[in-house]
Amino acid sequence: MNLEETQKKLNEYFAEKLEQFGATPKGVDYNGPEAQAIRFEQLVKVIHPEQPFTVIDYGCGYGAMFDFLQQKGWTFEYWGVDLIEKMVLAGRETHRGFPNAHFTTDEREAPLADYLLAGAIFNIKLETPYDEWRDFSLQTLQRMNALCSKGFSFNMLTKYSDPERMAQRPDLYYGDPLFYFDYCKRNFSRNVALLHDYGLYDFTILVRKDV
Numbered sequence: 519m520n521l522e523e524t525q526k527k528l529n530e531y532f533a534e535k536l537e538q539f540g541a542t543p544k545g546v547d548y549n550g551p552e553a554q555a556i557r558f559e560q561l562v563k564v565i566h567p568e569q570p571f572t573v574i575d576y577g578c579g580y581g582a583m584f585d586f587l588q589q590k591g592w593t594f595e596y597w598g599v600d601l602i603e604k605m606v607l608a609g610r611e612t613h614r615g616f617p618n619a620h621f622t623t624d625e626r627e628a629p630l631a632d633y634l635l636a637g638a639i640f641n642i643k644l645e646t647p648y649d650e651w652r653d654f655s656l657q658t659l660q661r662m663n664a665l666c667s668k669g670f671s672f673n674m675l676t677k678y679s680d681p682e683r684m685a686q687r688p689d690l691y692y693g694d695p696l697f698y699f700d701y702c703k704r705n706f707s708r709n710v711a712l713l714h715d716y717g718l719y720d721f722t723i724l725v726r727k728d729v
């Protein structure tokens with residue numbers, strides 16, 4: 519299956535989840551709200567919230583990150599970007615009352631933001647070969663880098679997971695944290711953090727450009 523086919527299948531996959539579970543963590547394929555909150559807490563570490571900021575939530579789903587940021591009491595302008603139109607519509611509908619919430623399927627509509635956060639967008643590769651998915655993830659990181667000025671963060675399932683677990687799910691992509699740390703250091707900024715200490719089968723990378 520090539521990337522285009524994969525993307526089409528992934529669209530169907532996530533659209534089905536949303537249909538089945540609505541605008542809830544399960545609707546974007548999480549087990550529940552706890553894991554989602556733990557991951558969000560890592561991703562937002564790249565933000566300096568003392569100043570108002572703009573943020574792109576890349577692969578936003580129905581925009582749960584918006585609520586997370588709002589609950590922190592921070593002042594920000596949020597742009598949720600997702601490939602799937604139904605997700606974007608769900609995001610708009612759920613956040614109708616918030617003038618600082620914007621949703622789009624077209625990343626070119628978003629302004630250059632201070633920060634970009636990308637939660638769980640690389641996890642499902644379906645039948646795409648490992649190397650191809652890795653290349654695709656790197657191209658996506660390049661695009662994410664161009665969309666923000668102060669920094670970005672993303673997370674990924676880790677190849678330091680139990681081998682039996684990985685063997686059971688060949689449709690998932692388990693990335694090598696050291697590879698991505700090295701790639702970000704060499705390509706994006708000298709200031710990169712690798713977080714792999716929060717009890718889930720994944721890791722988070724923070725790229726700070728404004729240190």
Ligand SMILES: C[S@@+](CC[C@H](N)C(=O)[O-])C[C@H]1O[C@@H](n2cnc3c(N)ncnc32)[C@H](O)[C@@H]1O
Pocket residue numbers: 532546547548554576577578579580582583599600601602605636637638639640658
């Ligand atoms: C597992 S969900 C996570 C949603 C949200 N980030 C969260 O953590 O609640 C992944 C979402 O990323 C979107 N996505 C995946 N790759 C993307 C890309 N390259 N550009 C935009 N959206 C993408 C999918 O459509 C899906 O809605």
